[in-house]
């Protein structure tokens with residue numbers, strides 16, 4: 001069954017082929033790919049088809065984020081599942097015209113709850129490159145703790161980059177809301 005999550009302003013739904021025409025121009029922006037680990041650039045139609053094909057399987061869930069009132073497509077959130085360890089990696093991106101409105105935080109909060117309550121993961125984690133402080137702020141707002149700093153961990157566009165790592169356990173969320 002397709003996943004559908006609602007927040008105050010957003011609707012998060014498993015990607016379908018119908019999302020592709022709105023997805024490509026937004027995710028294709030260089031600014032979006034520049035600070036992510038896995039978004040290809042340039043972003044091709046085949047990349048979008050692959051995303052839709054793997055939008056919901058044993059390896060992960062990938063959800064399109066739309067505004068509830070206008071249905072405008074604004075970005076995406078996802079989990080990479082590592083079920084052997086009851087663990088998932090959280091990722092998110094928002095189209096440049098929609099930055100700074102709290103959408104990434106709001107969408108990620110819904111997915112964090114889904115991961116712990118429905119998928120029953122024990123651990124969620126995420127990481128960002130040091131020149132993406134907005135992402136670090138989001139992860140702290142989600143209740144994650146900064147766990148470490150991995151020097152030269154990724155090769156991004158020909159340069160080694162450090163990663164700041166954040167994580168939380170199921171109990172951390174319960175502690176934060178109680």
Ligand SMILES: CC(C)(COP(=O)(O)OP(=O)(O)OC[C@H]1O[C@@H](n2cnc3c(N)ncnc32)[C@H](O)[C@@H]1OP(=O)(O)O)[C@@H](O)C(=O)NCCC(=O)NCCS
Pocket residue numbers: 031032033035036037092093094095098099100101102103104105106127128129132133134135137138
């Ligand atoms: C990072 C990204 C997801 C943020 O999306 P967004 O919807 O603008 O984020 P939000 O509005 O929910 O929250 C961003 C927070 O960072 C803060 N912020 C923004 N720029 C910042 C900066 N340069 N330094 C510190 N904080 C910053 C904002 O003030 C906000 O915090 P606040 O709510 O306490 O004011 C978006 O810029 C993006 O998609 N970037 C490209 C893809 C990407 O980097 N994805 C994450 C990979 S780890």
